[in-house]
Structures are given as C-alpha cells and as structure tokens.
Amino acid sequence: MARHSRKGVNRRFTVPGSRLPGHDRKVQKPTMTEERSERDAARLAKLDELRSAGIEPYPARLQQPRTHTATEAIAAFVASESDGDDALPVSVCVAGRMMSRRLMGKVGFAHIDDGSAHLQVFVRRDTVGEETFELFKRLLDLGDFIAVCGEMMRTRTGEISVNAQSMQLLSKSLEPMPDKWHGVKDVETRYRRRYVDLMINPEVREVFVARARMVQAIREYLDGAGFIEVETPVLQPIYGGAAARPFTTYHNQLKQDLFLRISFELYLKRLLVGGLEKVYEIGRDFRNEGISFKHNPEFTQLEWYEAYADYHDVMRRVEDMLAHIARRLTGGTLITYRGHEIDLAPPWRRVTLRDAIIEYADLDYAQYPTAAELADAMRAKGHHPETTSNRGRLIDSLLSNYVEPNLIQPTFVLDYPIEISPLAKKTPDDPTSVERFEYFIAGMEMGNAFSELNDPLDQRERMEWMQQLYGAEDEERHPMDEDYLLAMSYGMPPNGGFGTGIDRLAMLFTDSATIRDVLLFPHLRSLERSDAAGDEEPQP
RNA sequence: GGGCCGCUAGCUCAAUGGUAGAGCAAGGGACUUUUAAUCCCUAGGUUACAGGUUCGAGCCCUGUGCGGCUCACCA
Structure with missing residues (x-):
C-alpha cells in the first residue's frame, strides 16, 4: 500500500x-x-x-514518553493515597487504545486499554484547552490509539483516573469497534480476525497469556531436570515418527521434494546417538489429516528423550511435570475442565491397554490372536470394526471408542500392540506387545511415550514389516529411513521418549472446548477461493 | 468426505409467506465528575451467493460458499 x-x-x-x-x-x-x-x-x-490542522494521525513517536502502564499508574496512585495528607501528586503519561468515550458538554471521559488494564481518562476543556478538547470530542474515534499525560485522581464516583493535561493521537482507527457490551461473538469472525477478538474480548487474551505461562512452566521444568532444548528440521526429505499423512513441498534449487515434519522423533533420537543425553524440542508439527475440535493441520508438540530411562521413568516425569504446570498456573493440582474436576497430583492411575479394554469394552483381545478372530469377537459384542483393519488398528479403535471417553482423571494406558508401535521396545514377556503408554485426561488422548527401540536389527525388521503390513497404497506407510538405521547402528543408549500436544494441554489448562480457542490463528478455509472459482480454473 | 444446524446494518439480536426493525457503534445537536451516561434528530440493508415455487420469499424448495456440531482418519 x-x-x-x-x-x-x-x-x-x-x-x-x-x-x-x-x-x-x-x-x-x-x-x-x-x-x-x-x-x-x-x-x-x-x-x-x-x-x-497539522496533526499527523500516524506519528512515529510519542511527544512525551510513556511513564506508566495502566496497571502501574493505578498502583502508583494507590500507593500515594496511603500517604494520606502527605501524598504527592502522581504524574503519568499513559498510552493505549480508546475503548469507550462519554461526552457531556465541556467535559468527557474515556477508557483506554493498554493490555495491562483499562484506565479511565478525565478530560476537561478548561484543563486541556480548546484545541485538544475538540480533538478528543470530535476527531477521535473508538479504537484510536492515544497517549495521555496528567495527574492521577479519583473521580466523584471513586474511579481512579488520569486527569488529562495533554493528549496525543498515536494511530487513527478507520474501522468501527465491535459492540462494547457484547463484543464479537461470531466464532468465524473471532478466528478470522483474531486481532478484533483480542482487542474487545478480554478473556481471550487471558487464554493466550495462560498458554504462554504454561509453555514457560514446561521449559522451566525440563531445563531444571537437566534437559537441553534443541531444534531439528521442519523440512525433511523423509518423514517419520508417527502414523500420519504429511504435507509435501519442493525446494527449487535442489530440485527436491520435501515434507513438513509430522514428528521430531527420528531426529531427536539421532541426538542421543551423538551423546546428548536429555533433549527436548517444542515446535510445530504438520499433519495432512482431518480438522476437528482437537485437530489443527499444524499443531505444537513437545517431545523429549532421556537416556537410561524407560517408560516407567517417563510416566513419573510426565505426572510430575503436569503437576508442576498446574501449580504454576493455579497454585494447586486441581483443575476444572468442562465441568469435570480433575486432580493432576501424582501418582496417576496406571492400567494396561488389555485390562482397560476388558473393563470398558468387555473384550479380552489376547484371546483373539488374528485380526479376523478379533473382528469377529468385536462384532459378537456389538462393535463395528473396519473390515480392512489389521489387529493393531482394531485394538486401537476399541481404545479410542470405548476406553478413551471414560478416562477423565489422568490415566496412563500401557503396553500397546506391536503393529501400531514400530519404534518401541518389545515387552520382555510378550513379543506381540511393546513398552509404550499413552496418557489420557478429560477423555482426550494427550500424549504418547515408549521405551525407545534401540536395536538396529530389530528396528530394520520392524520397518520392513511395516512396509508389508501397510502396503504400498497405504498413505500412512512410511519410507525406510536408512540414515536413522545407520545412526542406531553406531549405538543408541536405552532411553525413554515422550510426545505430547501442547495445544491439548492448553485446552485443558484454560478450560477450552476446542483447539481453535487456544490457537491464535486456527486454520480456516480461505474465503478468496470462492471469489476466484467463478473466474478461472483451479490450478492442477 | 458423510449427517445435522447456522449465515439479517460495523457489532449483538428481532421480524405467521404480506411495507426488513431495535440496542450499541456512526453523523448532527444539548449537557463541566460520567462509567452499558442521558435526551433530541439523522443516516446506515441486493437478509452469504445463485436459481426455483408463489400474486407476493429473510421465511418454503434446490444448488454453491463459509462456519459450527458430529461421524470417519489422526495427536
């Protein structure tokens, strides 16, 4: 422009x-x-x-520098009031967006919002002068950014206010503010124009502040436990570490197809080979899958890997970390999510996947060693399995349909079928099962962990087996990652690994019903598409 | 992708198939301590879009777009 x-x-x-x-x-x-x-x-x-009139509506700087945020100005005035008769006047310069204005002749009131608080400004013509009063009264609009200097005071009704001596327009708003009482409620508008949502609906800002504090608490916990934070490639020539379809992209000069990562796992475990014993990464994963209240195409993941730990050690760390986050955010370990009171205090319930499915779906999959037998048994119990699924996926569907919704209090579900866990160590007593757990809170799967497979020959067999199991046409079939196998062949310490969705944790800690409420800019379909559709053919 | 629901002024919402309205916001006026300020006046609409039924459609029907919920896949 x-x-x-x-x-x-x-x-x-x-x-x-x-x-x-x-x-x-x-x-x-x-x-x-x-x-x-x-x-x-x-x-x-x-x-x-x-x-x-010689007033620049978009000046580069304040005529008088800001001395206080709204919160600081109020605090300074409250402090001075406690001095009683000895109180000295408190002079401030504040700045913010004008959110309301009440004009009454030769005097007027406004509230400015600077993100720390709303602060009332009292403007009297006799104090600020004719010119400034005219600016305030006639040329300012709701939504304008202004700076105000003056002494702090209490109005007749007791509200702490700035008695304006001077006022400067900092940025003119050309768009009307939403209704000051009702705000913006339309969810599409709130997501597409998050800036409007943030400026008018204070509880939205609180959600994202809480999310930031949550991530801070996670780093605090892991750094304190001796982990180092690392960053690994988002653009990957070979994707892996999860069962998901990737986004693809292309590097022009290298003439190379690249994938946006679906997990960090294979790169982080290479670092254990290299001698970094405790690593974690917080970053964005991209999965080309459906969108729902708990799925966004890009989402923030935490993964960590810890040498010489097994999945039991990981469980202890997970429950400890979540309790730490809760204490940082709420002071205790009790949180409320969607009407459920949830206690994050360790230790959490531990139940094997087999026992959980027996409990909630009344079916012992150990008695049905093949997919066909298990599918028959499921149908006999009134379940409706996908006919094309392998045994691991059938078990997984029992978990998500019958067990997951019942796990309101934090619960570790452990020991998963090997078919859906190609990167986890086998359990010593059962070669069809692996040392893996997922944890559930409020009926939602929150994360996933293993005793990581570090036997390069077993890993190669498992990857080759996955190739056969999922077939060439399966979109979740992963390419062989020969470099990962090479890395493991150098020797990888036994280790426990963990991954969890930061967005889902944020939902939990902010009592948000949908992932879109904890994402500043959730993915929505473009509106431009509909305009272009009539004019030109879509690109192939 | 399937099913169900929604889309009316900048915002929040009304309107039996019969002249599209209100509050806030906006413009003009009154008011020197208001706070959802108050009072008077004014303007603001292709009712998401495109068709259809009907004497007549915001409302009924079909399609499209966007959104929400839900099912399926996944974290």
Missing part, C-alpha cells in the same frame, strides 16, 4: 476494511465499494481534517 501517496491515488483503496472477509464475497461489485466508502467517509474526512 505504500505506493499510494498521501494525496495521490484514490485513498479509498488504502482502507483496510475494503479487504475484510465479509466484503471479499461482494467486492467484485463496484457498488459495494462505493457504499463501503460512504460508510467510511466520516473517518476519512477526519484524517484530512487532522492533517490540515
């Missing part, structure tokens, strides 16, 4: 609102642009009026 000079091209086209979603659908009709500009005419006229 910089190419449009101030007094050059029709300024209408620089109005951000002309590209807002609700108008993109209609933007091809010029009449709508005209109507749009009519609605904006008042604010655009104010821009002209401000400039001709």
Whole structure:
C-alpha cells in the first residue's frame, strides 16, 4: 500500500476494511465499494481534517514518553493515597487504545486499554484547552490509539483516573469497534480476525497469556531436570515418527521434494546417538489429516528423550511435570475442565491397554490372536470394526471408542500392540506387545511415550514389516529411513521418549472446548477461493 | 468426505409467506465528575451467493460458499 501517496491515488483503496472477509464475497461489485466508502467517509474526512490542522494521525513517536502502564499508574496512585495528607501528586503519561468515550458538554471521559488494564481518562476543556478538547470530542474515534499525560485522581464516583493535561493521537482507527457490551461473538469472525477478538474480548487474551505461562512452566521444568532444548528440521526429505499423512513441498534449487515434519522423533533420537543425553524440542508439527475440535493441520508438540530411562521413568516425569504446570498456573493440582474436576497430583492411575479394554469394552483381545478372530469377537459384542483393519488398528479403535471417553482423571494406558508401535521396545514377556503408554485426561488422548527401540536389527525388521503390513497404497506407510538405521547402528543408549500436544494441554489448562480457542490463528478455509472459482480454473 | 444446524446494518439480536426493525457503534445537536451516561434528530440493508415455487420469499424448495456440531482418519 505504500505506493499510494498521501494525496495521490484514490485513498479509498488504502482502507483496510475494503479487504475484510465479509466484503471479499461482494467486492467484485463496484457498488459495494462505493457504499463501503460512504460508510467510511466520516473517518476519512477526519484524517484530512487532522492533517490540515497539522496533526499527523500516524506519528512515529510519542511527544512525551510513556511513564506508566495502566496497571502501574493505578498502583502508583494507590500507593500515594496511603500517604494520606502527605501524598504527592502522581504524574503519568499513559498510552493505549480508546475503548469507550462519554461526552457531556465541556467535559468527557474515556477508557483506554493498554493490555495491562483499562484506565479511565478525565478530560476537561478548561484543563486541556480548546484545541485538544475538540480533538478528543470530535476527531477521535473508538479504537484510536492515544497517549495521555496528567495527574492521577479519583473521580466523584471513586474511579481512579488520569486527569488529562495533554493528549496525543498515536494511530487513527478507520474501522468501527465491535459492540462494547457484547463484543464479537461470531466464532468465524473471532478466528478470522483474531486481532478484533483480542482487542474487545478480554478473556481471550487471558487464554493466550495462560498458554504462554504454561509453555514457560514446561521449559522451566525440563531445563531444571537437566534437559537441553534443541531444534531439528521442519523440512525433511523423509518423514517419520508417527502414523500420519504429511504435507509435501519442493525446494527449487535442489530440485527436491520435501515434507513438513509430522514428528521430531527420528531426529531427536539421532541426538542421543551423538551423546546428548536429555533433549527436548517444542515446535510445530504438520499433519495432512482431518480438522476437528482437537485437530489443527499444524499443531505444537513437545517431545523429549532421556537416556537410561524407560517408560516407567517417563510416566513419573510426565505426572510430575503436569503437576508442576498446574501449580504454576493455579497454585494447586486441581483443575476444572468442562465441568469435570480433575486432580493432576501424582501418582496417576496406571492400567494396561488389555485390562482397560476388558473393563470398558468387555473384550479380552489376547484371546483373539488374528485380526479376523478379533473382528469377529468385536462384532459378537456389538462393535463395528473396519473390515480392512489389521489387529493393531482394531485394538486401537476399541481404545479410542470405548476406553478413551471414560478416562477423565489422568490415566496412563500401557503396553500397546506391536503393529501400531514400530519404534518401541518389545515387552520382555510378550513379543506381540511393546513398552509404550499413552496418557489420557478429560477423555482426550494427550500424549504418547515408549521405551525407545534401540536395536538396529530389530528396528530394520520392524520397518520392513511395516512396509508389508501397510502396503504400498497405504498413505500412512512410511519410507525406510536408512540414515536413522545407520545412526542406531553406531549405538543408541536405552532411553525413554515422550510426545505430547501442547495445544491439548492448553485446552485443558484454560478450560477450552476446542483447539481453535487456544490457537491464535486456527486454520480456516480461505474465503478468496470462492471469489476466484467463478473466474478461472483451479490450478492442477 | 458423510449427517445435522447456522449465515439479517460495523457489532449483538428481532421480524405467521404480506411495507426488513431495535440496542450499541456512526453523523448532527444539548449537557463541566460520567462509567452499558442521558435526551433530541439523522443516516446506515441486493437478509452469504445463485436459481426455483408463489400474486407476493429473510421465511418454503434446490444448488454453491463459509462456519459450527458430529461421524470417519489422526495427536
């Protein structure tokens, strides 16, 4: 937009609102642009009026530097009040977005929001002068950023306020603010224009502050336990470490197909080979799968690997870490999620997958050694298995359909079928099962861990077996990763590994019903697509 | 991808198949301690889009778009 000079091209086209979603659908009709500009005419006229009065609506800096956030200004005034008669006046310069304004003749009130608090500003014509009062009264709009300097005071009704001595416009808003009382409720608008959601709905900001504090608590815990944080490639020539379909991309100069990672696992375990004993990574994974209240195409994952630990050690660390997060966020280990009171205090319940399925689905899969037998037994119990599934997937479906919804309190489910766990060590007493657990809270799968397989020959067999088991046409079939096998052949210490969805933890700790509420910009279908569809053929 | 539900002014919401409204926001006016300020006036709409039924459609039907819930796959 910089190419449009101030007094050059029709300024209408620089109005951000002309590209807002609700108008993109209609933007091809010029009449709508005209109507749009009519609605904006008042604010655009104010821009002209401000400039001709010598007031730059988008100044580069404050005339007087900010001395206090809203919270600090209030605190400073409260402190001075406690001095009683000896109290000295508290002079402040504050800045923020004007959220409300009440005009009454030659005096007026406004609230500014700077992210720390709302602070009332009292503006009296006799104090600020004719010119500034006119600016405040007539040329400012809700949504404008302003700076205000003055002494702190209490109004007649007792509200701590800034008694404005001077006022500066910092940034003009050309879009109307949403309803000050109701905010924005439409979820599509809230997700597509998160900035509007954040500016008007204070509880949204709280969710993301809590999420940030949660991640901070995780790093604090792991750093304190001697882990180092590392970063591994997002763009990978061979994807792996999970059962999921990847996004593909292409490097032009290398003429090479690349995949966006679906997990960090294979790279982090290479680091154990290299001698880093405790590593973790917090980063983005990408999975080309369905979208739901607990699935976004890109999501934040925590994975760690710890040499000389097995999956029992990992369980102890997981329950310890989550209790640590809860204490940091709430002071205790009790949290409420969607009406359930959940206690994260260790130790959590531990139950084998087999026992859990016996308990909740009334079926002992150990009695049915083949997929066909198990599927028959499931049908006899009134379940409806996919006919094409292998035995591991059948067991997994029993878990997610019958067990998972019942696991409200934190629970480790352990010892998984080998067919769906190619990177985990076999259990010593049962070669069809592996030392793996998933943990569940509030009926949601939260994470996954193994005693990591470190036998290179076993790993090669397992990968080759997976190739056969899933068939060439299966989209979750993974390519062989020869370099990973090579790394393991150098010798990998026995270790316990763990992965968990940061977004799901954030849902849990912020009592959010959907992953979209803990993602600042959840993935939504583009609106532009519908406009382009009629004009041109989609690209192949 | 399947099923169900939704889409009306910038925002929040009304409107038996019969003239599309209100509050807030916006524009004009009154008001020197208000706080969802108050009072008077004004403007603002291709009811998501495209068809159909009907004398007449925001409402009924079909399709499309976007969203929500849900099922399937997955963390």
